[in-house]
Amino acid sequence: xxxxxxxxxxxxxxxxxxxxxxxxxxxxxxxxxxxxxxxxxxxxxxxxxxxxxxxxxxxxxxxxxxxxxxxxxxxxxxxxxxxxxxxxxxxxxxxxxxxxxxxxxxxxxxxxxxxxxxxxxxxxxxxxxxxxxxxxxxxxxxxxxxxx
Numbered sequence: 001x002x003x004x005x006x007x008x009x010x011x012x013x014x015x016x017x018x019x020x021x022x023x024x025x026x027x028x029x030x031x032x033x034x035x036x037x038x039x040x041x042x043x044x045x046x047x048x049x050x051x052x053x054x055x056x057x058x059x060x061x062x063x064x065x066x067x068x069x070x071x072x073x074x075x076x077x078x079x080x081x082x083x084x085x086x087x088x089x090x091x092x093x094x095x096x097x098x099x100x101x102x103x104x105x106x107x108x109x110x111x112x113x114x115x116x117x118x119x120x121x122x123x124x125x126x127x128x129x130x131x132x133x134x135x136x137x138x139x140x141x142x143x144x145x146x147x148x
Contacts, residue, residue, distance in 0.1 A: 056122070074097070
């Protein structure tokens with residue numbers, strides 16, 4: 001194979017497999033590969049703390065609702081000890097109450113642990129986004145208005 005032919009084959013291969021780097025559906029010079037799910041974006045990379053804050057709010061709500069559920073569960077079992085004495089199901093009812101009381105306590109503890117962590121993730125990611133933005137702005141690219 002002649003050297004010129006080899007160079008020609010290499011150039012063809014590069015042409016087939018080169019794609020421009022692209023962020024958030026913004027095509028660079030020479031085109032690029034359109035990511036799936038595109039459409040209507042402004043061309044800036046954005047982070048939203050909303051989903052993390054919403055998850056933290058849900059964890060907080062679950063803490064409250066598990067406390068309420070435990071109170072209602074105990075209230076529903078009040079009086080079963082004296083009025084159902086002698087029934088074989090009394091032991092089972094007490095076992096169920098203890099089991100659910102323990103489970104709801106574990107859910108409340110887990111949510112109590114998760115809630116501040118989820119809020120912190122939103123804060124941390126926002127700070128990282130700001131740091132990355134500043135670093136990206138510092139990059140100069142020849143042939144662009146910031147890199148002239």
